[in-house]
Amino acid sequence: MAHLDYFIIEPVGGHGGMNYYNTGLGQGLVLNNACVHLYTCPESQEQSSNNFTINKFFKGVYGKSNKIVRLARFVMALTRSIIDIKKKGGKICHLHFFQYSLLELITCNLLKFSGIKIVATVHDVESFSGNSLTGTHTSILRAPEEFIVHNEFSRQELRSVISAQGIDKKIAIIPHGNYLPFVKRRETVLSRQHLSLPVDKKLILFFGQIKKVKGLDVLLSAMEIVSKREPDAVLLIAGKVWKDSFQHYEEIIKSKNISNVVIPHIRYINDEDVDFYYSSADIVVLPYKKIYQSGVLLMAMSYGCITVSSRLPAMVEVVDDSRNGFLFETDNPQDLARQILVALGSSAAEDISKNARAEMIEKHDWKRVARQHIKVFETYE
Structure with a gap:
């Protein structure tokens, strides 16, 4: 069976605890005969392994340094990631949404401009809720081909939000993986x-x-x-x-x-x-x-x-x-x-x-x- 190349852009990584999620999903994908290409930050301590390449391009994009400098670093890292995906023949990329800011909008727009389709896991529907939706929110919501959420409650909430914007997209429920590979119970x-x-x-x-x-x-x-x-x-x-x-x-x-x-x-x-x-x-x-x-x-x-x-x-x-x-x-x-x-x-x-x-x-x-x-x-x- 031919390998599936699976591309993930997830900049937060070890900066915010997503390294566990990224590693668990990546290892699970490898066990399903996929070749995984993850684009994240250097704060993630995990290293590349067989069929699981971890590209730590997103350096210095979080923290308290100058916002303009951090934005420039983010765009450079994102561009570098997209070039690598295109070089490897990638047609679709997996994103994770925690908030819905300029960074998410830039990511979605650059991927779409590059001809790369998006599948997005929505971790926090809250930022899409209420009467404060902006053009940025709506543009981000329209970008993915399909959403992934972790439970029925999230699907119902997200469905309500996108329907109000006249958007009709598939929403798949896939459970959040466990932490068993990463935990060690001590005395x-x-x-x-x-x-x-x-x-x-x-x-x-x-x-x-x-x-x-x-x-x-x-x-x-x-x-x-x-x-x-x-x-x-x-x-x-x-x-x-x-x-x-x-x-x-x-x-x-x-x-x-x-x-x-x-x-x-x-x-x-x-x-x-x-x-x-x-x-x-x-x-x-x-x-x-x-x-x-x-x-x-x-x-x-x-x-x-x-x-x-x-x-x-x-x-x-x-x-x-x-x-x-x-x-x-x-x-x-x-x-x-x-x-x-x-x-x-x-x-x-x-x-x-x-x-x-x-x-x-x-x-x-x-x-x-x-x-x-x-x-x-x-x-x-």
């Missing part, structure tokens, strides 16, 4: 010692970017209740703030008088420390107010962690309450506190952990996920 006590965490406490982990939609305020309100019922419980907050202020949460912590049970690690968590954070946790809480897909949930379940998640459509598609995790009523601190206490005291913790990993193996295997991507890709070859 709990040693992990806590590595991070200078208390070894004799019941540790509740909030992991990932801190922004308003993530519902950290709900979790802090719940911790006021939890700490009274379970004095050994502590909350570890690990992640950097994004378009938010941690001062707001500090004020909640102070007003709830829970400073003694909250451990803030408010910073970017390096890849080499991620294993230690998840391995330290008794449970992982995802108190989100709205989400289209949660990489944190899939990562936690890949570690076999006990999760407590908001009862949101995207979560319900993955979590079977009390079987492979726990769900609580969204934006309800009282119900969250109740479920945290249930999870911390569950006699079925071992079975729930096994079921969580089994869910990742059975429904989020990268080879299976990649096969579905190839089916979409080949439609436009």
Whole structure:
């Protein structure tokens, strides 16, 4: 069977945690007899391997340096990527949409101008929602031949958005792959010692970017209740703030008088420390107010962690309450506190952990996920 050349332009890479996704999908594609060509940034530590070429062209396009300089670097890297795709005979390219800015518009326009078709995975429909759609948004929406989303909720939301713009395109549902190839469960006590965490406490982990939609305020309100019922419980907050202020949460912590049970690690968590954070946790809480897909949930379940998640459509598609995790009523601190206490005291913790990993193996295997991507890709070859 002839190899399929599969081209992916995904500049974020290791700068924003997409290196796991890129590597998982790339390896899955290779297992399906594809030759993968990924165009990303140098922050991705992964190296090229057999039939999987990683081109780290997007150097210096993120950060705090001059915006004009970064834009010029982006356009140069994009041009270089497109030239390479054309040189290799590529006719279609896979993009990932997280936001819908000038960079996405330039990418779509240059690819279309070069005669290269686009298939795009939409990770965040939110930026397309509401009454604030601009010409940029609409142009980006019109560019792909087909969209990919990770669940039915996202498909419904995206369908509503594009229909309102008079756009009719296919939207394929392909699950987000698991993190099993990248995680290493470590011994709990040693992990806590590595991070200078208390070894004799019941540790509740909030992991990932801190922004308003993530519902950290709900979790802090719940911790006021939890700490009274379970004095050994502590909350570890690990992640950097994004378009938010941690001062707001500090004020909640102070007003709830829970400073003694909250451990803030408010910073970017390096890849080499991620294993230690998840391995330290008794449970992982995802108190989100709205989400289209949660990489944190899939990562936690890949570690076999006990999760407590908001009862949101995207979560319900993955979590079977009390079987492979726990769900609580969204934006309800009282119900969250109740479920945290249930999870911390569950006699079925071992079975729930096994079921969580089994869910990742059975429904989020990268080879299976990649096969579905190839089916979409080949439609436009």
